[in-house]
Amino acid sequence: MADKETAIEKVWKLLDEEADYVVKLTQDIVRIPSVNPRFVTDAEQNREAAVQDRLQQETEALGFKSDRWEVFPDRPNLVADLPGDEDKSLILCGHVDVVPIGERSEWTVEPFGGQIADGKLYGRGAVDMKSGVAACVAAARALNKAGVDLQGRLSIHTVVDEEAGGFGAMDAVAKGKLAKAAIVAEPTWGDVIPSEGGLFWTRVTIKGRQGHAGLRFNEVWPQRDLPGRTLPGVNAVELSTRFLAALREFESIRCRTSYHPLVPPGLNTINPGVIRGGAGLGEDGLPIILTNPAIIPDVVVIDLDYKFLPNEDPAEVKKEFESFVHHFCQQDRWLREHPITVDWDYSGLYFPPMDTDANHPVIQSLVTHKTRLGKAPVIKGFEAVTDAAHYAGAGVASVIFGPSGDGFHGYDEYVEIASLQEATKTIAAAIIDWCDVR
Numbered sequence: 001m002a003d004k005e006t007a008i009e010k011v012w013k014l015l016d017e018e019a020d021y022v023v024k025l026t027q028d029i030v031r032i033p034s035v036n037p038r039f040v041t042d043a044e045q046n047r048e049a050a051v052q053d054r055l056q057q058e059t060e061a062l063g064f065k066s067d068r069w070e071v072f073p074d075r076p077n078l079v080a081d082l083p084g085d086e087d088k089s090l091i092l093c094g095h096v097d098v099v100p101i102g103e104r105s106e107w108t109v110e111p112f113g114g115q116i117a118d119g120k121l122y123g124r125g126a127v128d129m130k131s132g133v134a135a136c137v138a139a140a141r142a143l144n145k146a147g148v149d150l151q152g153r154l155s156i157h158t159v160v161d162e163e164a165g166g167f168g169a170m171d172a173v174a175k176g177k178l179a180k181a182a183i184v185a186e187p188t189w190g191d192v193i194p195s196e197g198g199l200f201w202t203r204v205t206i207k208g209r210q211g212h213a214g215l216r217f218n219e220v221w222p223q224r225d226l227p228g229r230t231l232p233g234v235n236a237v238e239l240s241t242r243f244l245a246a247l248r249e250f251e252s253i254r255c256r257t258s259y260h261p262l263v264p265p266g267l268n269t270i271n272p273g274v275i276r277g278g279a280g281l282g283e284d285g286l287p288i289i290l291t292n293p294a295i296i297p298d299v300v301v302i303d304l305d306y307k308f309l310p311n312e313d314p315a316e317v318k319k320e321f322e323s324f325v326h327h328f329c330q331q332d333r334w335l336r337e338h339p340i341t342v343d344w345d346y347s348g349l350y351f352p353p354m355d356t357d358a359n360h361p362v363i364q365s366l367v368t369h370k371t372r373l374g375k376a377p378v379i380k381g382f383e384a385v386t387d388a389a390h391y392a393g394a395g396v397a398s399v400i401f402g403p404s405g406d407g408f409h410g411y412d413e414y415v416e417i418a419s420l421q422e423a424t425k426t427i428a429a430a431i432i433d434w435c436d437v438r
Contacts, residue, residue: 088152127405132185152435233296352393
């Protein structure tokens with residue numbers, strides 16, 4: 001313990017003496033626009049590779065061995081490793097992609113300028129999450145300069161595509177880039193977050209039967225079912241309204257009857273985010289005709305943002321929903337014969353639940369050292385999803401911890417410089433505690 005405390009004191013002293021390093025590195029990478037190209041396609045803004053160039057330069061200068069590969073064309077992941085024992089291995093993770101700036105006129109500062117004013121560093125990605133990435137690198141640099149020889153392997157993962165589903169982190173995990181524990185340096189306003197719910201993007205397809213709207217009476221009013229009667233249409237849009245009403249009740253029951261102590265009550269919502277109805281089902285799984293109300297529509301596709309709690313089993317979540325859909329269909333003569341289909345994999349987007357024990361040593365280390373530096377953090381759950389989920393799903397004990405700021409996914413985004421420097425010191429101490437010193 002004494003060796004660890006001595007190492008922490010040396011590292012913190014160096015971080016105080018060179019407090020501008022993490023600020024300057026944050027400025028440097030904020031000034032390289034790296035908007036996720038799934039949202040905006042523009043070579044001048046889609047420069048994730050250039051951010052990785054800068055980070056690779058920094059980590060290799062510290063003796064890290066780089067592994068870099070393209071997840072998508074010109075969109076590379078970077079994994080930098082310092083060798084050590086696997087039993088004490090630790091990942092520090094952050095994403096380098098950012099969301100678009102939106103309306104330029106709404107910004108009062110240059111969106112990629114890295115401007116500093118009143119203790120805040122401004123720019124797209126400043127808090128979400130280039131400052132967190134810089135904190136990870138700065139913590140490793142301080143350990144190196146202070147001469148701290150870690151026993152466990154330390155790995156820095158800077159990944160692409162978090163803002164569009166986490167496919168960069170998924171690819172790192174699929175390639176076996178794992179460790180015993182991970183700190184994901186997303187902004188947490190100094191709190192320590194060991195839990196977040198899981199998320200499916202789920203597609204529901206409801207099929208009816210096409211018809212001419214002029215013959216709608218043949219569908220909705222009683223008719224004599226005589227030989228030669230025109231087959232009545234079955235309006236999929238109307239089926240979908242009944243389904244959505246039932247889904248709302250199902251959601252309410254789920255939210256009322258499940259609980260996790262660290263997340264807000266009712267977090268496990270089912271959001272009908274996109275609905276498309278029309279005639280004919282295309283090869284892409286979507287309606288072909290969307291603009292002709294003279295057709296009784298025969299298909300509705302509903303895309304759901306389907307959240308579940310950190311302590312829920314994903315397989316049971318699927319089973320429960322499929323049972324609900326089945327029983328809903330059993331109440332309708334048409335749907336009994338033409339049941340609603342559920343596609344859990346249409347987008348490839350899935351975030352496993354994360355539910356790390358709050359007594360895990362990495363979490364307790366973050367709490368201890370954050371308290372030493374200022375206000376004691378709250379241990380809480382996260383309302384949204386992060387790349388931490390993908391590591392947790394692979395068995396890595398994961399936690400989210402990072403600096404404070406505002407304007408993320410909005411205008412005049414900034415990180416508070418004091419919180420950035422404090423987060424860097426806290427992460428550095430947690431590295432020493434978990435990885436140990438030789």
